[in-house]
Structure formats: structure tokens, C-alpha cells
Amino acid sequence: MSTTYGHLIAGKIRTGGDAFDVTNPYDGRVVGQAHYLTEAETEEAIATTAAALPATRALSAAARAAALDAIYHGLEARADEFAEVISAENGKPIMWAKGEVARGISTFRWAAEEARRFSGDLQRLDTDSSAAGRMAIIRRFPRGAVLGISPFNFPLNLVAHKIAPAIAAGAPILLKPAPKTPLSALLLGEIIAETDLPPGAVTIAIVPDARMSEVVADPRLPVVSFTGSERVGWMIKGAVPNKHVTLELGGNAAAIIAPDYDDLEWAAQRIATFGNYQAGQSCIGVQRVLVPRSAYDGFAALLVEKVAALKTGDPADPEVVVGPVIDDAAADRIEGWISEAVAGGADLLTGGERDGRTIAPTVLANAADDAKVLTEEVFGPVLTLVPYDTLDDAFELVNASRFGLQVGIFTRDLQVAYTAHRELEVGGVVIGDVPSFRADQMPYGGVKASGVGREGLRSAMDDFTEERVLVLTGLDL
Structure with missing residues (x-):
């Protein structure tokens, strides 16, 4: 009863x-x-x-x-x-x-x-x-x-x-x-x-x-x-x-690996976890991962390794990290967006499978610029890798989104932090971690469509x- x-x-x-x-x-x-x-x-x-x-x-x-x-x-x-x-x-x-x-x-x-x-x-x-x-x-x-x-x-x-x-x-x-x-x-x-x-x-x-x-x-x-x-x-x-x-x-939050950042193991683990926690159903969960072209291949391999290791399944299991999405309609939509991205040329590096309402944590690469997994809010366990040439290019990619909630930048360069705070059109900039960080006493919210x-x-x-x-x-x- x-x-x-x-x-x-x-x-x-x-x-x-x-x-x-x-x-x-x-x-x-x-x-x-x-x-x-x-x-x-x-x-x-x-x-x-x-x-x-x-x-x-x-x-x-x-x-x-x-x-x-x-x-x-x-x-x-x-x-x-x-x-x-x-x-x-x-x-x-x-x-x-x-x-x-x-x-x-x-x-x-x-x-x-x-x-x-x-x-x-x-x-x-x-x-x-x-x-x-x-x-x-x-x-x-x-x-x-x-x-x-x-x-x-x-x-x-x-x-x-x-x-x-x-x-x-x-x-x-x-x-x-x-x-x-x-x-x-x-x-x-x-x-x-x-x-x-x-x-x-x-x-x-x-x-x-x-x-x-x-x-x-x-x-x-x-x-x-x-x-x-x-x-x-x-x-x-x-x-x-x-x-x-x-x-x-909503948002389609980006995590940027800055050119100076060298602890890629830490960054990959944090992005893997917080792109998939709550089954990706967080408006500041990581969705877009922007990586310098020079570090792209190595970081992609690290990220796939960390994502594939996340345990999925019964949310009552204390070791499970990724549970189901909220309903069949959400699972249908997320599965459809992954398939659409792959049909449009994206590479499926890991995940993509569905079991009921559970979507396996997914990493995509080479998605088309207009793919929904990049431009819309997935609200599911999906990460999309995007290479960039200069940090200015990365900032432009963040600002090109119609959303503007939070962004995370993995950097140790204080000037990068100050520049990002001034230039990025978002409600919050998190330095040294994922955009998913929120302290409940701090001002929290977004600009534009967020x-x-x-x-x-x-x-x-x-x-x-x-x-x-x-x-x-x-x-x-």
C-alpha cells in the first residue's frame, strides 16, 4: 500500500x-x-x-x-x-x-x-x-x-x-x-x-x-x-x-579545457561525472566540452574511459551514478537526438544504448554545428566534444549559444579567469571546475534564453x- x-x-x-x-x-x-x-x-x-x-x-x-x-x-x-x-x-x-x-x-x-x-x-x-x-x-x-x-x-x-x-x-x-x-x-x-x-x-x-x-x-x-x-x-x-x-x-553548459591546463585526468573525471549526474537532468550539467585541438585526441580518450566506467542502473543501488531519465518521452527525445546527430555525421565514441528509461552515458564527437546536441538543451546523459584553436574561439562558441547560464573553465591562469568573467555572456563562470558547481547562497541564474x-x-x-x-x-x- x-x-x-x-x-x-x-x-x-x-x-x-x-x-x-x-x-x-x-x-x-x-x-x-x-x-x-x-x-x-x-x-x-x-x-x-x-x-x-x-x-x-x-x-x-x-x-x-x-x-x-x-x-x-x-x-x-x-x-x-x-x-x-x-x-x-x-x-x-x-x-x-x-x-x-x-x-x-x-x-x-x-x-x-x-x-x-x-x-x-x-x-x-x-x-x-x-x-x-x-x-x-x-x-x-x-x-x-x-x-x-x-x-x-x-x-x-x-x-x-x-x-x-x-x-x-x-x-x-x-x-x-x-x-x-x-x-x-x-x-x-x-x-x-x-x-x-x-x-x-x-x-x-x-x-x-x-x-x-x-x-x-x-x-x-x-x-x-x-x-x-x-x-x-x-x-x-x-x-x-x-x-x-x-x-x-535551461542551458547547454560548456566546460572549457584551457591551453594552460595540465591535469587532464581530473578534468576528464569531473566532466564525465557532471555531464551524467542526475542522468544529465541538470540545467548546468556539462553538455559541450571545448578542448584545444593540440590536446583533443588525448583528452577524448580520457573522457571516454571515465564516462564508460560510470555505473548505471537501479537508483537504489548506492554505487549507481547514472539512473533513468524521468519518463518515456524524455528517453525517446534523447535517443532521437543522439541518432539524429550520428546520422548527421557525428561519431559515437561511447554509450548511446537505451534500456527502458536509462540512456547509457554518451560521448559524441564531430557533431554538425546545427545538431540539437550542441544547440539545444539535451537534459540527458550526453556529452559532445568540440575542438578549438584559440581561447578566443572557445569564448565565441560559448557566446554563440542562445543560452547563458554557467560555464566552467579548467585553467590556472588568473588573467584567463578575469577575461572570461568579463567577456562570457553567462550568469556564472566557474574556474578550475565544471559549470555544474552551485553554492546555494550565491546568486544563481542566467541571461538570454536561460x-x-x-x-x-x-x-x-x-x-x-x-x-x-x-x-x-x-x-x-
């Missing part, structure tokens, strides 16, 4: 609406049951979230931080349970699921710290004689209730990146998790329900996709924070031009709030 997980509405856990099964992508077994909101429950969820704004806005820094502390302690106490749920509903190997739980804990812990120091600024205004005796206090207040929409690939930590900054900033939030992987979010709701947050401060519920356009358009939710596909993200932004919308979308706005605790708090100025007059400064 599978466990039934309930919504969090008005501070209480409850079930209702049409039930549906959540299945394991690897073997298809039912791992839990959740419910879609009814039309009446959807209205209640929006109304209670919006109505909570006065109470959440008035919460002291101590109260916000205490709630966030309680959540991360609750996650710590149930870490193994959360890892098992993530792995079961997502197909993520247990080793990566445990890492996601650790990051979720860190995200709420950082949010508690940010809540304590979310103080504002003080400005003297008597720098001009006409403003003698005046001072300004600038604080940030919530723009309103937030609609958070999270994806399937990180069903706990990307939920945390919506909820934690909202609590820290005093903004109520309605969080809609991905229907394919809702259980981790609903389980988190059980912990949040035990805090002293006002009813409606956090709502976690699954709205049917057919009703989401109405929810996105609802004026009672003036902030929309979306993480997911490029197509849906820009559609949301276009549909609600008067709302404050943040988008964390989105607008930034996640990371303080950055998201800024996105959820706006400045309000208080001018004091008649002071003896």
Missing part, C-alpha cells in the same frame, strides 16, 4: 481532489499517492496565501529565522526518509538524492541567517544643504504573495529555493511542485505545518496543469518564480507582463521584495 501525501493549505495537511499515483521512473512501481486540487480548493489556496501577507510581512526577524531553523532541523532529523522519497519518485541515484537533501538543509539554514540580517540601509540626506536635518531609511518589503513553480529534477532543493527566501523576506508563497515528483515537496509541508508560521504563509499544493494559466494570471499572486522549461517560462512571462516574474530556465532574475537566498529575497523609503525630517545630525 503506497503512502498518501496531503496538501499544505492554511497551515494544515489535508487530502482532497482527484488522486493520482506517483511512480518510480526506473521500474514503474507506485511509490506514493497525491491529489490535485479541486477548483474550490484552488480558490481557497490562492485566497489563504494572499490573505496571509499582513501577518507574514509583520513577522519579526526572530520569528522568520526560528521557523527556518525549525525546518532545517526537521529536514536533518528525517534526512534518510527524504533521500529515499527523492530517489523513488525521481529515479535519482541514492548517492545524489542524499546530496540533494544536504543542500536542502543548507538552503534553509542560509535563509535563517539571511532573515536575521535583512535590515535595509541608512542614508544621510544632508549631503545637499537643501536637505539639512533629513535622513532616509530604506527597507525592503514583499511585493505581495508569491506563486512558486518548481521542476521535477530537484524535487526538494528547488522547492527550498522558492519557499526559504519567501519566508525569510516575509512573503507568503503558494508552491506548485511538478506533478511527476510532488512527494518531496508535500513531505516538506509536514515539517512546515509544525512551525509557528501564520496560516497561509506557505501553501504547497498540486494544481492541475489545465488550471495553471488561471492561477498564473490571478492578480492576488503578483510575483511568479518559475524554474523549468524554456518554452513554459517565456510563455508565463508573456502572459503576465504586469507581474514581477523570475525565470530560471532566464531573468537570480536565485540564491539573498538574491531571491531581493526579487520577492521592493525598496520602500522612509524620510525622517528635522533631525539634529
Whole structure:
């Protein structure tokens, strides 16, 4: 008998609406049951979230931080349970699921710290004689209730990146998790329900996709924070031009081996691992590997060796690194793109086989410039090798992409790092490692087709709030 997980509405856990099964992508077994909101429950969820704004806005820094502390302690106490749920509903190997739980804990812990120091600024205004005796206090207040929409690939930590900054900033939030992987979010709701947050401060519920356009358009939710596909993200932004919308979308991240870099063994291992972790279902997973032509053959052999050694299979096996992709449609698409690239002249150096929803980690070379494995986001375990002549050429290849999320550069040259930071049109440049590195407190997001706005605790708090100025007059400064 599978466990039934309930919504969090008005501070209480409850079930209702049409039930549906959540299945394991690897073997298809039912791992839990959740419910879609009814039309009446959807209205209640929006109304209670919006109505909570006065109470959440008035919460002291101590109260916000205490709630966030309680959540991360609750996650710590149930870490193994959360890892098992993530792995079961997502197909993520247990080793990566445990890492996601650790990051979720860190995200709420950082949010508690940010809540304590979310103080504002003080400005003297008597720098001009006409403003003698005046001072300004600038604080940030919530723009309103937030609609958070999270994806399937990180069903706990990307939920945390919506909820934690909202609590820290005093903004109520309605969080809609991905229907394919809702259980981790609903389980988190059980912990949040035990805090002293006002009813409606956090709502976690699954709205049917057919009703989401109405929810996105609802004026009672003036902030929309979306993480997911490029197509849906820009559609949301276009549909609600008067709302404050943040988008964390896709990418086809590049890892560059700079000419000066000599530890190719390390680089190959890191690229092999982080081109295939989460079965490649990470927007900053390595996809394009740019290598100096002089080192290309040797590095290609190293990379193929490392990729072929990655263990694939049952995500419950602690030694498995690469599990299944989320569903048959994803597996069909990835398999099709690999076949299309090979038909267009690409060399298949390793992988490419499919077993159910598991795609063997794949390395391609000599793909056509317009091949989807280079120009689009594969979101699967596929690496494509590209030689280059000069570092300027490599930078041009990065900037030629319509995406701009993160890039990793294996170099020991400080000037290369500074130049890359200035010249590359991306949200983040990682030196000495893969683009897949993310610390949860740092600003994170992209440019161009990769989105607008930034996640990371303080950055998201800024996105959820706006400045309000208080001018004091008649002071003896």
C-alpha cells in the first residue's frame, strides 16, 4: 500500500481532489499517492496565501529565522526518509538524492541567517544643504504573495529555493511542485505545518496543469518564480507582463579545457561525472566540452574511459551514478537526438544504448554545428566534444549559444579567469571546475534564453521584495 501525501493549505495537511499515483521512473512501481486540487480548493489556496501577507510581512526577524531553523532541523532529523522519497519518485541515484537533501538543509539554514540580517540601509540626506536635518531609511518589503513553480529534477532543493527566501523576506508563497515528483515537496509541508508560521504563509499544493494559466494570471499572486522549461517560462512571462516574474530556465553548459591546463585526468573525471549526474537532468550539467585541438585526441580518450566506467542502473543501488531519465518521452527525445546527430555525421565514441528509461552515458564527437546536441538543451546523459584553436574561439562558441547560464573553465591562469568573467555572456563562470558547481547562497541564474532574475537566498529575497523609503525630517545630525 503506497503512502498518501496531503496538501499544505492554511497551515494544515489535508487530502482532497482527484488522486493520482506517483511512480518510480526506473521500474514503474507506485511509490506514493497525491491529489490535485479541486477548483474550490484552488480558490481557497490562492485566497489563504494572499490573505496571509499582513501577518507574514509583520513577522519579526526572530520569528522568520526560528521557523527556518525549525525546518532545517526537521529536514536533518528525517534526512534518510527524504533521500529515499527523492530517489523513488525521481529515479535519482541514492548517492545524489542524499546530496540533494544536504543542500536542502543548507538552503534553509542560509535563509535563517539571511532573515536575521535583512535590515535595509541608512542614508544621510544632508549631503545637499537643501536637505539639512533629513535622513532616509530604506527597507525592503514583499511585493505581495508569491506563486512558486518548481521542476521535477530537484524535487526538494528547488522547492527550498522558492519557499526559504519567501519566508525569510516575509512573503507568503503558494508552491506548485511538478506533478511527476510532488512527494518531496508535500513531505516538506509536514515539517512546515509544525512551525509557528501564520496560516497561509506557505501553501504547497498540486494544481492541475489545465488550471495553471488561471492561477498564473490571478492578480492576488503578483510575483511568479518559475524554474523549468524554456518554452513554459517565456510563455508565463508573456502572459503576465504586469507581474514581477523570475525565470530560471535551461542551458547547454560548456566546460572549457584551457591551453594552460595540465591535469587532464581530473578534468576528464569531473566532466564525465557532471555531464551524467542526475542522468544529465541538470540545467548546468556539462553538455559541450571545448578542448584545444593540440590536446583533443588525448583528452577524448580520457573522457571516454571515465564516462564508460560510470555505473548505471537501479537508483537504489548506492554505487549507481547514472539512473533513468524521468519518463518515456524524455528517453525517446534523447535517443532521437543522439541518432539524429550520428546520422548527421557525428561519431559515437561511447554509450548511446537505451534500456527502458536509462540512456547509457554518451560521448559524441564531430557533431554538425546545427545538431540539437550542441544547440539545444539535451537534459540527458550526453556529452559532445568540440575542438578549438584559440581561447578566443572557445569564448565565441560559448557566446554563440542562445543560452547563458554557467560555464566552467579548467585553467590556472588568473588573467584567463578575469577575461572570461568579463567577456562570457553567462550568469556564472566557474574556474578550475565544471559549470555544474552551485553554492546555494550565491546568486544563481542566467541571461538570454536561460532566464531573468537570480536565485540564491539573498538574491531571491531581493526579487520577492521592493525598496520602500522612509524620510525622517528635522533631525539634529
